[in-house]
Amino acid sequence: MIAYRITCLANGKIYIGITKLTAEQRLAAHWRDSRSPSKAKDRRPLLIAMRKYPREAWVTETIATAQAWEELCEIEKRLIAEHQANNWRRGYNVTTGGEGAPGVKKPQHAKDAISRALKGRKKSPEHIAKMLASKAGWRKTPEQIERSAVFHRGRKRSDESVARMSNAQREYQQRCLRGEVSRPPSSKIDTRRDAAIAEAYFYERSYERAGAKFGIKGPAAWHATQRAIGRLIENLETISPLYEGITITGPVHPYWLDLAV
Numbered sequence: 081m082i083a084y085r086i087t088c089l090a091n092g093k094i095y096i097g098i099t100k101l102t103a104e105q106r107l108a109a110h111w112r113d114s115r116s117p118s119k120a121k122d123r124r125p126l127l128i129a130m131r132k133y134p135r136e137a138w139v140t141e142t143i144a145t146a147q148a149w150e151e152l153c154e155i156e157k158r159l160i161a162e163h164q165a166n167n168w169r170r171g172y173n174v175t176t177g178g179e180g181a182p183g184v185k186k187p188q189h190a191k192d193a194i195s196r197a198l199k200g201r202k203k204s205p206e207h208i209a210k211m212l213a214s215k216a217g218w219r220k221t222p223e224q225i226e227r228s229a230v231f232h233r234g235r236k237r238s239d240e241s242v243a244r245m246s247n248a249q250r251e252y253q254q255r256c257l258r259g260e261v262s263r264p265p266s267s268k269i270d271t272r273r274d275a276a277i278a279e280a281y282f283y284e285r286s287y288e289r290a291g292a293k294f295g296i297k298g299p300a301a302w303h304a305t306q307r308a309i310g311r312l313i314e315n316l317e318t319i320s321p322l323y324e325g326i327t328i329t330g331p332v333h334p335y336w337l338d339l340a341v
Contacts, residue, residue: 081152083144083159086110086172088129090137095126095172096165098156107140126172153178 084103086095099106113119114130130138143159146152157177165171203211220228237245 081146081149082142083146083152083155084140085143085159085163086126086138086140088133088137088172089139090133093129093171094163094165096143096156096159096163096177097173098152103140103142107138111135111138124172125168125174129172 081098081100082103083096083098084106086097086107088094095110097106101109110126111130113122114127119127144152144155146155160166160171160173160175160177163171166173166176
């Protein structure tokens, strides 16, 4: 793997890049791109210049090598900085080097165009199946988990963000109660079961046994029961008509006595 430099003899400007090919092969690829009809609208400075000057005006050379791609990315950053290749007066680079496009910011109109193009697009069943297959058995490494933890540690959401999240969750719960949307499959209980699962807990005196009545096991049983109880207490006056016909048996908490009326 190498870092290469392309020089335009007509004006002395340079371009620095990295590749697993040879420098000559990479120059030839850039030249083909500049002549490709599919890239006729590509406005990268190097390709624009290659359309302006003849093939004889371009030379290339290898200026560094590396065994690892990550090391090569760091070398590219250093070389671009040293040669000021991303200064339009000196070179054709548009980024500071490395993977991705560091240093390049999309204008708002470009972001809006991307947003419009993606809105409403749905993945096909085949696409979804391929995505699931590619992630099968995948687990984060301890290093990835630690990096994520370090990034988020100490970060606090703003009051506005917390308020938006709270309002959105409250509105979603109300829409669920009105039957406008269905609950996530993970909850495994519907609105009418809230009363039943909560009553089952008070009767059985066990999250595990209460959850087992609805096929919910382990920690999910505890969470399901807590959600059921919390929703009933919070919305008792609003949603009590939904529970007409629910039979309450055994020793129950006073909150549920009104539902038996």
